Every structure is written in C-alpha cells, then in structure tokens.
Amino acid sequence: MIFQLILIFIMIILAVAAVIFKDLINAVVACAAVSLITSILFYFLQAPDVAMAEAAIGAGLTTAIFIIAIRKTERHEKEK
Amino acid sequence: MNQIIGYLITGVGVAFLFLGALGVFRLPDVYNRLQAGTKCTTLGAFLSIIGVGIIEPAWFFKCLVIAVFILFTNPISAHALARASYKSGVKLWDKSVVDKCKEFEECTKVDPVREPFSNGVEGKK
C-alpha cells in the first residue's frame, strides 16, 4: 500500500514536469516515465494484460512517434 | 538450500541496483553517470532475475530469457546515447583528462547523407 502511494506521488510529479518543460525532448522523456509508472500501478492492481499493453505502447511506440513529430516541427517551445 | 542461495544472489543484485542509482545521483558528468548507471544496473538486474529463477526452479527458463535480453539491449542503448551526447556537443567535466574521441575525425563529423533531412535541430547551419 505504501509503495502505491509513493508511486502515485512520483507519477504526479512527472506529469507536472512534462507540462512545465520548455524543451520538448525533455517532455517526451517525462511522458515515457509517466507511462512506466502507470504500468507498475496496473501491475499492483492485478491486471497484467493491461500492464502488458501499456508497456508495449508506452515504452517503444509513443516515444518514437513523438520524436518523429518533433523532427518535423520544432524542438523548443516559444513564448508568444 | 535453494532458498538461501537465491535470496543471497537477489540481495547482491538489489545492492548493485541501489549503487547504480546512487552513482547516477552523485556523479558530475553525463559520461560518468552513464557508465556508473549502465554497468551497475545491468549487473544488478541480471543477478536479481537469476536469483528469482533459483528461488522458484519452475520459473528458471523464463527468468533466464529476461536476463539475457537485458544483458543484450542495455549496453546498446547506453552506447548510442553516449555517442549522441558527444556529437550533440555536451562538454566533458573539467577534471576529466582523457578524450580519445577528439583524436578521431569521424566521431565529430556530421553525416552528409542525413544532413538535408534534419530540420529544426538546434545548431543547424
């Protein structure tokens, strides 16, 4: 139980950091970490199949697609 | 007897995992952090998973497959990341003395084939 509370706090911190970062590469890295913590939480809730899907999507697919999208556009977020 | 040996190996692995994370936290440079983290963490994960396979002998083959995959894929990502961070211009620490990569031209050279496709990258001329 205490591990789940610690993991939820870590996940909230990483999600806030993913919004705050101005460099979009760092935001993508934070998104990958959020996906990792989500997978462990599904694991604790006794749902290994959902955790498997989350692992396969979050570890490889989301990061690669975000990187391709950043390559087509711009890396740094601009202030208007 | 199996239990004692398995828990001993798993404990050594967990200690290596903690030391790897401590090295990532304390060391001053990207390259120092990378070598501390990757070596310690690969050995720690390998020993932990093999220890679990020894505790439960029916799981040993599956644990061996997981450990071998970690042993293959972890140094590949570390090598690619170190090379990329050198090429993207991250400075070494002030007190590090050896820079072998500067002596070779091809390490800092930009690949001319891939150059026209890179738009939006910082530092592009």
Added chain:
Amino acid sequence: MILIIFFGIITVAVVLALIRALKGPTSPDRVVGVDIMVTITTAFMVLLALFFKRRIYLDVSLIYAVLSFIGVIAIARYLDRGL
C-alpha cells in the same frame, strides 16, 4: 519479510534516479535517469512476481526487457542530427 526490505531499497533507488531525471542540466542527463529507472523497474517487476506467486506476471517484465531500448535509440538518433 526480506522481500519487503528489497522493495524499500528499490524504491529509494527509483527516487534517486527520479531526482536526477528532474534536475539534470542537459537533455541526455534526463534520458539517462529515465533509462536507469526502466532497468530498475524491470527487476522490481520480477521481484513482485515472486511476491504475488503468479507466473503470468513475468511477461510484463519480458516486454520491458525487449522493448525499452527503442525509445532511447530514437532519442539518440534524433540528438545526433537526423533520425
């Protein structure tokens, strides 16, 4: 009982890697922190499978061991200009 101590040590290790991933000065520092977090978590999942006594839980760890380097490879290919 001894597994609970292992879980505590691993949680401290994850928090240390998280601090490095949050305050790293450059972008490869954060990637290193998250990569170390993924590897520690793979070992953590195997120990949790031993704690819950269920064999099917090892598959999640297998998928992380196979697929976790694709994201790092993609970021590394981006950082040295190109993909």
